[in-house]
Each structure stands twice: as C-alpha cells, then as structure tokens.
Amino acid sequence: MARMTMIEAVRSAMDVSMERDDDVVVFGEDVGYFGGVFRCTQGLQAKYGKTRCFDAPISESGIVGTAIGMAAYGLKPCVEIQFADYMYPAYDQITQEAARIRYRSNGDFTCPIVLRMPTGGGIFGGQTHSQSPEALFTHVCGLKVVVPSNPYDAKGLLIASIEDPDPVMFLEPKRLYNGPFDGHHEKPVTPWSKHDLGEVPEGHYSIPIGKAEIRRQGSAVTVIAYGTMVHVALAAAEEMGIDAEVIDLRSLLPLDLDTIVQSVTKTGRCVVVHEATLTSGYGAELAALVQEHCFYHLEAPIVRVTGWDTPYPHAQEWDYFPGPGRVGRALAEVMEA
Amino acid sequence: MTEFPQLSLHVPEPAVRPGGQPDFSNVNIAKAGSVPRPSVDAAPEDIRDLAYSIIRVLNRDGEAVGPWAGLLSDEELLTGLKHMMKLRAFDARMLMAQRQGKTSFYMQHLGEEAVSCAFRKALKKGDMNFPTYRQAGLLIADDYPMVEMMNQIFSNENDPLRGRQLPIMYSSKEHGFFTISGNLATQYVQAVGWAMASAIKNDTKIAAAWIGDGSTAESDFHSALVFASTYKAPVILNIVNNQWAISTFQGIARGGSGTFAARGLGFGIPALRVDGNDYLAVYAVSHWAAERARRNLGPTLIEYVTYRVGAHSTSDDPSAYRPKTESEAWPLGDPVLRLKKHLIVKGVWSEERHVQAEAEILDEVIQAQKQAEAHGTLHAGGKPSVRDIFEGVYAEMPPHIRRQRQKAGY
Numbered sequence: 065m066a067r068m069t070m071i072e073a074v075r076s077a078m079d080v081s082m083e084r085d086d087d088v089v090v091f092g093e094d095v096g097y098f099g100g101v102f103r104c105t106q107g108l109q110a111k112y113g114k115t116r117c118f119d120a121p122i123s124e125s126g127i128v129g130t131a132i133g134m135a136a137y138g139l140k141p142c143v144e145i146q147f148a149d150y151m152y153p154a155y156d157q158i159t160q161e162a163a164r165i166r167y168r169s170n171g172d173f174t175c176p177i178v179l180r181m182p183t184g185g186g187i188f189g190g191q192t193h194s195q196s197p198e199a200l201f202t203h204v205c206g207l208k209v210v211v212p213s214n215p216y217d218a219k220g221l222l223i224a225s226i227e228d229p230d231p232v233m234f235l236e237p238k239r240l241y242n243g244p245f246d247g248h249h250e251k252p253v254t255p256w257s258k259h260d261l262g263e264v265p266e267g268h269y270s271i272p273i274g275k276a277e278i279r280r281q282g283s284a285v286t287v288i289a290y291g292t293m294v295h296v297a298l299a300a301a302e303e304m305g306i307d308a309e310v311i312d313l314r315s316l317l318p319l320d321l322d323t324i325v326q327s328v329t330k331t332g333r334c335v336v337v338h339e340a341t342l343t344s345g346y347g348a349e350l351a352a353l354v355q356e357h358c359f360y361h362l363e364a365p366i367v368r369v370t371g372w373d374t375p376y377p378h379a380q381e382w383d384y385f386p387g388p389g390r391v392g393r394a395l396a397e398v399m400e401a
Numbered sequence: 402m403t404e405f406p407q408l409s410l411h412v413p414e415p416a417v418r419p420g421g422q423p424d425f426s427n428v429n430i431a432k433a434g435s436v437p438r439p440s441v442d443a444a445p446e447d448i449r450d451l452a453y454s455i456i457r458v459l460n461r462d463g464e465a466v467g468p469w470a471g472l473l474s475d476e477e478l479l480t481g482l483k484h485m486m487k488l489r490a491f492d493a494r495m496l497m498a499q500r501q502g503k504t505s506f507y508m509q510h511l512g513e514e515a516v517s518c519a520f521r522k523a524l525k526k527g528d529m530n531f532p533t534y535r536q537a538g539l540l541i542a543d544d545y546p547m548v549e550m551m552n553q554i555f556s557n558e559n560d561p562l563r564g565r566q567l568p569i570m571y572s573s574k575e576h577g578f579f580t581i582s583g584n585l586a587t588q589y590v591q592a593v594g595w596a597m598a599s600a601i602k603n604d605t606k607i608a609a610a611w612i613g614d615g616s617t618a619e620s621d622f623h624s625a626l627v628f629a630s631t632y633k634a635p636v637i638l639n640i641v642n643n644q645w646a647i648s649t650f651q652g653i654a655r656g657g658s659g660t661f662a663a664r665g666l667g668f669g670i671p672a673l674r675v676d677g678n679d680y681l682a683v684y685a686v687s688h689w690a691a692e693r694a695r696r697n698l699g700p701t702l703i704e705y706v707t708y709r710v711g712a713h714s715t716s717d718d719p720s721a722y723r724p725k726t727e728s729e730a731w732p733l734g735d736p737v738l739r740l741k742k743h744l745i746v747k748g749v750w751s752e753e754r755h756v757q758a759e760a761e762i763l764d765e766v767i768q769a770q771k772q773a774e775a776h777g778t779l780h781a782g783g784k785p786s787v788r789d790i791f792e793g794v795y796a797e798m799p800p801h802i803r804r805q806r807q808k809a810g811y
Contacts, residue, residue: 089598089601115600115601116601120628121627121628121631123624123627123628125590125620125621125624126590126621126624126625126627126628129587129589129590129591129593129594129621129624129625129628130590130591130593130594130597130628131594132591132594133531133590133591133592133593133594133595133596133597133598133608134594134595134597134598134601135594136529136579136591136594136595137529137594137595137598137599137602138598139598139601139602153620156584156587156621157587157590157621160582160583160584160587161582161584161587161591164582165580166793166794166795166796167565167793167794168562168565168566168570168572168580168582169562169572169574169580170561170562170563170565170572170793171793172561172572172573172574172580173572173574173579173580174796205794205802206794206795208795229795229796230795230796274799317799318799318800318801319801321800321801
C-alpha cells in the first residue's frame with residue numbers, strides 16, 4: 065500500500081495496465097514528454113517509450129477518432145481529453161462511432177477505449193474548465209460512464225475501465241485531484257495523505273463498473289451523489305446532524321439501481337446532488353428511477369440540488385457550486401416534508 | 402463613404418443546371434500516359450504536379466500507355482472486368498428490389514465501379530478499408546458472398562447485422578471492410594488510427610481511408626490529414642471525387658483549392674490525382690501508394706476523378722439539379738466499357754464473350770437474390786428477432802437493458 069493523490073492513483077492505474085498489457089496505449093494533448101497538464105501521465109513515456117505514450121495534435125475528434133481505429137485494430141487506447149469542456153469536437157466520434165460500433169457491426173468490430181477527462185468545478189475554472197457533461201454521455205446507449213471520488217476508487221475503476229470491452233467515459237473531478245473537497249472553500253484543503261481512501265495498493269486491482277458504494281450508513285434520508293459532491297454530502301449530513309445515507313454512485317452507466325432502491329426503501333426520502341446543471345441533468349434520471357421503483361416508500365418529494373441552469377460563472381463560483389449549505393438545507397427540507 | 406466597395410458573398414455554381422447543355426470543357430484532362438511515375442520514396446514537394454494533373458493509362462484507342470501501364474496480367478484484367486460487371490449487375494438488381502419494396506433503401510455505384518474494384522486488388526489479406534457507403538466493389542472484388550450483402554440489404558433472418566443497420570451499411574472484418582457508419586467522414590480519421598496501431602505493433606498491415614468529395618469539408622477529414630501527417634501513418638487516404646454530393650456540385654466543398662488532391666500538399670502528404678474510370682490507372686496508383694505505406698514511407702492521398710452517373714440514392718432525383726444527359730457527356734467515359742475495349746484491343750476478349758459474361762453474371766446475381774429472398778425481405782418472410790434489438794449494445798447486457806427487453810416481451 066502507498067499514499068497516493070488521485071493524480072498518482074490515476075497514473076498508477078495506467079502504469080499497471082501498460083505493464084500488464086502491451087496493447088494499452090496512452091495519448092492526448094501534452095500527455096507524452098511533459099506528462100500531462102495535471103501530471104497524470106508523468107513518467108509513462110520515459111518508461112514505456114514514445115509509441116506507447118505520446119503527444120497528440122490539438123484535435124479532440126482526431127484523438128478519439130484515431131483511438132477508435134486503434135481499438136478496431138486490437139489495441140486498448142486510454143486517451144485524455146484535457147478538459148471535459150473540450151470533448152465537444154469529439155462528440156460525433158464518441159456518440160455515433162465509439163458507442164455504436166459493436167451494435168452496428170453485430171460484434172464484428174468493438175471499441176474498448178477509455179476517454180479520461182478532468183471534469184467539474186470548484187476551482188475558479190470559469191465556463192470552459194468547470195463543466196460536468198456526464199448527462200451528455202449517460203443519454204448515449206453503448207457508453208459506460210464512471211466518476212470516481214477518491215484515489216482508491218480512481219485507480220481500481222480506471223483499471224477496470226481499461227480492461228472493459230466497451231467504451232468508457234472516465235470523468236475525473238479535478239477538484240479532487242490533490243485532496244478531498246467538501247465545498248468549504250474558506251478552509252484549507254486537506255491532502256489525500258490524511259484520508260483513508262488515499263491509501264492505494266501499488267499493484268493491480270480493480271473495482272467493478274456498475275457498483276455503487278455507501279459512504280455513510282444512515283436511516284433518515286438517502287443522498288445520491290458522485291464525484292466531488294460525495295464529500296459535500298457527507299459534510300452536509302454531519303453539519304446538519306441528519307442521519308443521511310450517502311451513496312457514491314461511482315458508475316453512472318450502468319447504474320447500481322439495487323443499492324439505490326434498497327436505501328430509499330429503507331429511508332423513505334431522497335436527495336440527488338450533482339454539480340451539473342439541473343434541467344435534463346443526470347439527476348432527472350435518478351429521480352425518475354427512484355420515483356418508479358420506490359413510489360410507495362417515499363415520504364417526501366425527491367429533491368435535487370445541482371448547479372444552476374446557467375453556464376458556469378467565474379466570479380460567482382461559490383454561489384454556483386452546490387456547497388454544503390445548499391445540500392444541508394435540502395436535507396432539512398426533505399426531513400420536514 | 403469608405404475607400405472600399407461593398408463586400409459581396411461568393412457562392413460557387415456548377416457550370417450547367419437542368420435544361421442546360423452539359424459542359425465539361427473546363428475539366429482539364431491529361432493525355433493518357435503523359436504523367437510521370439515517380440519512385441515511391443519521392444518527396445511530396447518534388448511531385449506536387451501530380452496533385453493537379455490526372456494519371457491515366459488507357460487511351461482513346463483502348464491501349465495501355467505510359468509509365469503507369471503494365472502492372473496487371475490479362476488474366477487479372479479479365480477478373481477486374483468481371484468484378485465491375487458484377488457490381489453493376491448487383492446494383493441494378495438491388496435498385497429494382499428497392500422499387501419492388503423488398504428493401505427500404507439502396508445506393509448504387511454506377512460509373513464508379515473501377516475505383517473500389519481496382520483498389521481492392523492493391524491490398525493484401527489483413528489490410529483494412531474504412532469505406533463509405535459507395536465502395537461495395539471492395540467486397541465484390543474480395544469475393545465476399547453477394548448473398549450476405551443481400552441478406553443485409555433485405556434485413557432478413559440471415560442478415561449478418563441482425564436488422565440493426567440501414568441497407569448497404571455492410572461490415573466484414575474478415576474481408577477488411579470496416580463497419581459503415583451513416584455519419585460522414587468519421588471513418589477517415591479512424592483509418593489513420595488503425596494504421597497507427599499497425600505501426601505501433603510493428604505489423605506489416607496497412608489501412609485505407611475512403612471519403613467522397615463532399616465529405617472532405619467535414620472536420621474529420623482535416624483531423625485525419627493532420628494525424629496521418631504527424632505520425633507518418635501507413636494509410637492510403639482516398640478521395641472519390643464523383644463531382645456531386647447529393648445535389649451539391651464539388652465546387653462547394655473544393656472552394657478555392659485547385660483540386661481535392663492538392664489538399665494533401667499542405668499537410669506534406671504526397672498527393673496523386675487519377676482517372677477514376679480507368680481500371681489500370683486506379684490499380685497502378687493504389688499499388689504505388691500501398692507500396693509507400695508498406696515501406697513505412699507514410700501516407701498518400703489519392704483523388705479519383707470520376708462521375709456519379711446514378712442518383713445519389715433511391716431517395717434522390719438528380720434531374721432536379723443537373724442536366725439529365727450530363728453523365729453521357731462525362732469525358733472520362735464508362736469504366737466498364739473502357740476496360741472491355743482494352744481487352745478486346747489486346748485480343749483477349751470479344752463482344753460475344755462480353756455478352757455471354759453479362760448473362761452469366763446476371764444469372765449469378767439472380768441466384769444469390771433467390772437464396773437471400775428465401776430468408777425474407779424487409780416486409781415479408783424471415784426477420785431478425787426482436788431480441789436482437791437489445792443484444793450487442795454492450796459486450797454484456799446491463800440490467801437496465803435486460804429490463805427493457807423483458808418489457809418488450811422477450
């Protein structure tokens with residue numbers, strides 16, 4: 065075991081995967097010699113050579129398109145989009161190609177690729193360094209969508225994603241790269257070295273895609289969250305003194321519906337939290353599923369705490385980001401209903 | 402008042418519209434045999450002229466002339482002729498089948514048969530094409546069973562794609578034919594990635610990318626050229642310039658560039674322009690590009706100059722946007738007739754044998770059609786299972802799709 069930040073855990077996952085499987089290749093903008101703008105691929109080119117880890121032209125559709133071709137050949141590309149906000153030029157390749165190749169060719173060709181992309185806000189990233197576009201992926205059949213909330217999961221889930229036979233969108237909350245963040249921006253940040261989930265095995269292990277994890281057992285209300293919002297929800301529950309059960313989804317598609325249904329059936333109340341904008345966000349799918357599967361156990365309307373339906377602003381960062389205050393108020397609201 | 406005049410937008414127009422007299426006098430056509438054949442390791446800047454000329458082998462008299470001639474035996478040329486005839490006969494039957502309601506849709510290759518049929522012969526087993534919807538000659542020339550193609554077109558119980566795909570969007574890994582997508586140009590950059598993978602693994606296989614003139618305007622065309630250029634990928638970048646993108650003439654996509662081939666030059670990619678209706682020239686040029694790729698000398702861009710004689714698809718009526726007789730005026734003629742003439746001039750073929758071959762091929766196509774139709778057509782007979790809707794979205798069916806399948810009653 066070693067103490068790792070999420071950056072180191074992500075890097076370790078690629079290192080382990082490249083070591084075990086010659087078909088794993090890593091590339092993207094600034095990913096090669098420099099080791100990535102977030103240092104996630106540092107040292108990989110030196111260790112595995114330029115044909116296993118290399119820099120790419122600034123062309124997202126080129127990066128994803130060539131990765132799809134490589135996957136059709138038989139490689140397992142794990143490529144990086146520098147910010148999730150910049151995946152849009154590749155959206156055609158992701159949704160019309162990667163997601164559909166197995167289906168449209170009846171398994172003649174497959175697309176085992178991983179697209180890593182730093183996501184989420186809370187870093188004064190403004191409009192194009194803060195977005196959470198997961199709903200644009202969860203709406204696409206054929207994709208898998210994964211969002212880790214800590215170093216241990218990040219490594220295990222990334223290894224599982226690389227080994228998965230289908231395309232995986234791997235969204236890394238960059239706010240969590242160096243330490244957990246509960247939304248209390250006024251307090252100093254604790255590094256991962258002080259957190260249990262910063263303890264990461266050095267070798268190979270994986271966490272199954274499609275399995276949620278309960279981060280806090282509780283009986284009063286179920287909070288469904290992922291990524292940075294897991295830490296915000298935990299803080300909000302403690303601060304409000306509400307016995308919330310906090311589910312860290314980890315995998316959005318496929319979804320661990322059983323864990324959600326079990327929890328809401330027990331608590332009778334549900335709050336859904338995400339950074340992404342509200343309307344048609346992933347929270348709408350979660351709320352619909354809970355309504356459908358837990359209707360007779362619900363004692364209050366399902367509440368969603370999310371980013372506002374606006375582009376992500378710069379100066380008003382903490383009025384936009386759904387912090388522990390807003391989440392706490394929502395918890396109190398469902399408890400009163 | 403400023404010192405400059407008011408600006409005005411330039412919108413290119415084809416030379417002639419319906420009702421007009423077809424006119425290709427502006428198409429500059431090099432004499433057969435006149436374009437030199439550089440060595441495969443020639444530097445792109447030394448062969449810039451090839452992007453502006455047209456490499457041609459067959460002359461007006463049906464003789465093979467010049468430095469690009471002499472690569473194929475009589476036997477191979479006869480096979481090539483039969484491939485083109487087979488593709489044409491296949492198209493005619495499937496067009497009719499669509500009119501009879503046996504399938505919803507079809508796209509023919511009329512006039513472009515030489516491009517994909519001759520190109521296939523320059524590839525080896527294991528190489529991979531990333532075709533558009535108008536390169537079925539790659540399958541025909543690789544002896545992919547016509548029955549399978551028809552099963553796909555009819556979406557019947559034997560459809561290899563289980564009824565999921567629009568007709569003609571074939572897929573065959575075994576025959577080096579990547580799954581066709583409806584989204585234009587996406588495959589162009591994927592081909593480059595496939596070629597990069599072959600290079601990463603120190604393999605000997607090469608890839609071929611395919612695109613039409615209209616789709617070169619898509620951003621993936623440019624992505625593909627950048628990546629091919631940067632990594633010197635072993636890929637042949639094919640542009641089939643058939644003059645038309647549905648109703649839009651090629652000038653809209655080409656803009657101010659002299660030729661589509663010339664687009665390659667800015668990326669440092671050697672670019673050749675070839676008579677797409679000349680089977681021998683198409684083969685010679687693809688063979689040159691394939692050898693370049695196999696020798697690790699990097700990508701080559703080829704523009705095939707041809708003409709889309711048929712409608713864009715069974716849903717299109719070209720008389721609404723171009724003169725009805727335009728294809729007859731096309732100066733590069735008909736690829737089947739030109740190769741036929743060449744073989745007759747060489748004394749290895751005759752009108753009688755041609756007529757006989759046509760009948761034999763038609764019979765072969767009809768037999769295949771009967772076999773396919775025995776397994777159903779779009780609205781009659783055997784169908785893929787409703788279960789097949791839900792299979793294959795992922796390697797393993799996730800619970801939410803299983804629930805939906807059960808809801809559908811399967």
